[in-house]
Amino acid sequence: MSGKMEALLQLDHDGLAEELESAHRELFNLRFQASTSQLTDISELKKARRQIARIKTLIRTRELEEEGNVGISIEE
Numbered sequence: 001m002s003g004k005m006e007a008l009l010q011l012d013h014d015g016l017a018e019e020l021e022s023a024h025r026e027l028f029n030l031r032f033q034a035s036t037s038q039l040t041d042i043s044e045l046k047k048a049r050r051q052i053a054r055i056k057t058l059i060r061t062r063e064l065e066e067e068g069n070v071g072i073s074i075e076e
Helices: 003-009 013-035 043-067
Strands: none
Touching: 003 043, 013 043
């Protein structure tokens, strides 16, 4: 598992919500920089979107685990 995912696994629901908000702010800032030609590494946009997807996936998986609707756990 990647280091990013391991760090996210340690967070509780509130921590994940804060990370998600932070990731959305970061994506907004990157989009703003890209539109004003200040962003030198366009791949940062892709990385930010993937981080948001990681967080949302983890939140949803935990919701399903709480409901008992998922057969596999992401934690090892």
